[in-house]
Amino acid sequence: MTTAAETMPKGHPIYKERSPRKIRELIRRGEWDTYTKGVAMGYTQANLVILPEADAFEFLVFCQRNPKPCPVIEVTDVGSPEPCYSALGADLRTDLPAYRVFRKGELVEEPTDITSYWRDDLVAFLIGCSLTFESALLEASVPIRTIEMGVGTCDYVTSLRCRPAGKFRGPMVVSLRPMTPEQAIRATQVTTRFAATHGAPVHMGDPATIGIANINKPTYGSPLKINEDEVPVFWACGITPQVVAVESQIEFMITHKPGHMFITDLPDSDVALL
Amino acid sequence: MTTAAETMPKGHPIYKERSPRKIRELIRRGEWDTYTKGVAMGYTQANLVILPEADAFEFLVFCQRNPKPCPVIEVTDVGSPEPCYSALGADLRTDLPAYRVFRKGELVEEPTDITSYWRDDLVAFLIGCSLTFESALLEASVPIRTIEMGVGTCDYVTSLRCRPAGKFRGPMVVSLRPMTPEQAIRATQVTTRFAATHGAPVHMGDPATIGIANINKPTYGSPLKINEDEVPVFWACGITPQVVAVESQIEFMITHKPGHMFITDLPDSDVALL
Secondary structure, X not given: OOOOOOEOOOOOHHHHOOOHHHHHHHHHOOOXXXXXOOOOOOEEEEEEXXXXXXXXXXXXXXXXXXXXXXXXXXXXXXXXXXXOOOOOOOOOOOOXXXXXXXXXXXXXXXXXXXXXXXXOXXXXXXXXXXXXXHHXXXXXXXXXXXXXXOEOOEEEEEEEEOOOXXXXXXXXXXXXXXXXXXXXXXXXXXXXXXXXXXXXXXXXXXXXXXXXXXXXXXXXEOXXXXXXXXXXXXXXXXXXXXXXXXXXXXXXXXXXXXXXXXXXXXXXHHXXXX | OOOOXXXXXXXXXXXXXXXXXXXXXXXXXXXXXXXXXXXXXXXXXXXXXXXXXXXXXXXXXXXXXXXOOOOEEEEOOOOOOOOOOOOOOOOOOOOOOOEEEEEOOEEEEOOOOOHHHXXXXXXXXXXXXXXXXXXXXXXXXXXXXXXXXXXXXXXXXXXXXOOOEOOEOOEEEEEEEEEOHHHHHHHHHHHHOOHHHOOOOOEEOOHHHHOOOOOOOOOEEOOOOOOOOOEEEEEEOOOHHHHHHHHOOOOEEEEEOOOOOEEEEEEHHXXXXX
16 A cells, blocks of 8 residues: 655646646646646645445545544535536546545556546545645745655554444544644644644644554655654544545545645635635 | 524523533423523534435535535434434434424424434434534623523525535525624634534625515514614524425425524534634
C-alpha cells in the first residue's frame, strides 16, 4: 500500500494556471498525472470514493459518523459521474490524475482513467481534503512542510478507530504538519472554520499515542523534517475510506490515488464555515 | 398544517429536571406531551425523520445537500429505534412527546407513540435543532422571545428552495428570533460554531425577501412580538423535511410534531464545532 516518495515537477506551467476547469482539461488529456498539491491554490480539492448504489447508503452513514476523516462535499446522482454542485461539466472518470480500483478489499489497479469501469449503478462521493485549508494556514504564517520540501503528502494509518456503519469499518488515516506549539494553536483556530475539509487537528504531540510507531515512515508519501522547536500536528485524512475498503473487504470501490485529487470549482472560502 | 398557538405549562417540575434520561422516561410514560422548549436546557434536542430503507439514501443525500435545514446528528442502524450515539438506551418510538405520520405526502395522524408503526426496514434520522444554541445565545445576552413569551415555536415556510435529491424536494422552513442589529451580529458569531444545529442565520431583515408575506402569521407556533429597535433574524429549521414530505408526496414518513423534540444525552457543547 505504500506510495513511493515522489517529488513534484518544479516550475511546471500548471502551477501558474488559475482556472480549475483548464487544469481539469490538462489532467483529462493526460498532461498531468502526479500530485495536485500546490495546483490551483485557493480552490478546494477533494478525495474521491465511488461505490455501487447498494453500498452507498451505508457508506454515507459511515461518513456521517466520521465527519473528521470523511466530510462529504458532494454526492453525485446515481449513475452520474458529473459533480454538478462543485464542478459543473467535470467528469469524475477522467479528471483526476490517478485512481485506485479495489476489489474485495484488494488494490487491483491504478489507472489514470476509469471510464471502462463506469456503471449505471455507481455513485461518487467527494470528500473534503486538508489541502483546502493550507492557503489559510500559509496566510496565518503556519509553515506547510510538504510544500517547503516539494513533496506530495505525508500520511499515516493510526490506531484510532472510526465509528463503524454496516460493513464499513477501519482505522483513521491522518496527515502530518510539523509546527511550533504557538503555530499549532493558531492552526487549530484557523482550521476549526474548515469543518467541511477535516476541521481542527485530531492529535498533536507524541505520535505513539495514536499508534504511529515511526514518524519517519509514513504509510503514504514522504517523511517530513521536524525541527527542534516543533511538534507533529495531525489532521484526519480523506485516504481513510481506502483503508476501510481493505479492512472491510468491500466488494468494489474506486478512489483517487493518494495525493492525486479532484480539483473543484469551489473557492476554499466557499467550503469554510458558512 | 398550522399548529395552534400553545403555551407551555409554567412551573412544571420537568423544567427543573436536569437528566435527559429521566425526562425521556417522563415523556415515555405520557406525563409530558407538549413543547420541549426550555426542558433539559444545555442538552441537544433533535428533529426526527423516520423513513423506509428504500428512501434512506436519497434522504441522506438531501441532508448532505441542505446542511443548514438538515444537519444530521445521527442515523440509526436499519431496523433499530435506538440512537446509540446520542442517547444510548433511548427508544425513538416512545420518547418524543408527539409524532406526525405522513402517507403519500399527507399528514394522517399525530400519535404520542409510534410503536405500532415500527418496521424492520425503518431508519431514523436525528437532525439538529436550533434550541441547541439558545443557551449560548442567552449567555451572549441575545433575547429568546419565545422563552420570554412562554410559547413553543415560531416558524415559517419560505420561498427559499432546498437543493433536491432524488424524489426529495421542497422549500426551506425557518425559525424567527427578533433582536437588535447589534445582537444579530453577536448571534451570527455565536451560532456559526453550531453548524451541527443549523449554524448561522439564513436571512435577516425584510421577511418578504424570503417569501414570508405576513410575519404575524407563522406556519407553525405563535407570532412573536418584534420591538421597534429590532429586526427579524431567521435560522433554517428542522421542520423542513415535513414540508418536503408533503411536496414530494413521500410514500411513508414519520416525524416529530413541530416543537415536540427528541432530547439527547449530548451536551450542547458536544455538538458545537469541534
